[in-house]
Amino acid sequence: DVKVTQSSRYLVKRTGEKVFLECVQDMDHENMFWYRQDPGLGLRLIYFSYDVKMKEKGDIPEGYSVSREKKERFSLILESASTNQTSMYLCASSLMGSSGGEQFFGPGTRLTVL
Amino acid sequence: DQQVKQNSPSLSVQEGRISILNCDYTNSMFDYFLWYKKYPAEGPTFLISISSIKDKNEDGRFTVFLNKSAKHLSLHIVPSQPGDSAVYFCAASDWRDDKIIFGKGTRLHILP
Numbered sequence: 001d002v003k004v005t006q007s008s009r010y011l012v013k014r015t016g017e018k019v020f021l022e023c024v025q026d027m028d029h030e031n032m033f034w035y036r037q038d039p040g041l042g043l044r045l046i047y048f049s050y051d052v053k054m055k056e057k058g059d060i061p062e063g064y065s066v067s068r069e070k071k072e073r074f075s076l077i078l079e080s081a082s083t084n085q086t087s088m089y090l091c092a093s094s095l096m097g098s099s100g101g102e103q104f105f106g107p108g109t110r111l112t113v114l
Numbered sequence: 115d116q117q118v119k120q121n122s123p124s125l126s127v128q129e130g131r132i133s134i135l136n137c138d139y140t141n142s143m144f145d146y147f148l149w150y151k152k153y154p155a156e157g158p159t160f161l162i163s164i165s166s167i168k169d170k171n172e173d174g175r176f177t178v179f180l181n182k183s184a185k186h187l188s189l190h191i192v193p194s195q196p197g198d199s200a201v202y203f204c205a206a207s208d209w210r211d212d213k214i215i216f217g218k219g220t221r222l223h224i225l226p
Contacts, residue, residue, distance in 0.1 A: 009155075031212050040123065040218060041218060042120075042203065042216050042217055042218035042219050043158070043216040045213065048213065050212065090157055092157075096212065102148070102160045103214055105157030105158050106157050107155075107156055108155065108156065108157050
């Protein structure tokens with residue numbers, strides 16, 4: 001059974017702080033993704049990675065960076081948190097070449113930036 | 115430019131009746147379509163999918179229909195149950211890419 005875990009369920013940070021969101025998957029998936037979910041906007045892709053040390057920008061990468069040093073771990077970094085980054089952050093993973101295949105999601109981290 | 119559109123933000127259906135959630139897409143390169151279900155404070159979970167070579171896929175109470183000429187798909191839930199109350203995301207992918215493009219979601223309320 002695929003498991004994707006995220007380091008925190010709820011997080012409160014102050015404007016300007018550096019924020020790290022961690023995601024770990026245990027199914028040896030090559031692909032990992034970071035999304036944010038906002039009411040009325042659905043799931044928007046921030047960054048994704050097809051392999052260790054590889055990263056690709058998604059639709060809304062501004063204000064974010066990512067790190068993938070190990071296959072199972074994909075970190076999202078907010079260099080200087082701002083209030084408009086208050087959101088639900090979702091990590092997902094999938095097999096390489098699974099075009100159309102299922103992505104498995106973590107439980108999400110609800111981040112509030114004050 | 116939205117490639118996957120769910121035009122109904124919310125839908126209310128009586129328990130026991132059929133729920134029909136609709137989705138339109140614009141990219142003719144999409145060849146695989148998925149539906150995800152999301153409860154509050156949880157990550158989305160995969161529900162059902164359909165390949166572009168089919169026009170129907172059924173799994174228990176859930177059926178997805180695909181009309182390629184209209185670039186339209188729908189999810190039917192019969193009969194609707196209280197546990198079906200959730201946000202449903204339509205998604206699509208292109209064989210050239212492992213990314214999935216999500217719609218904005220439809221919140222389904224099942225009324226007692």
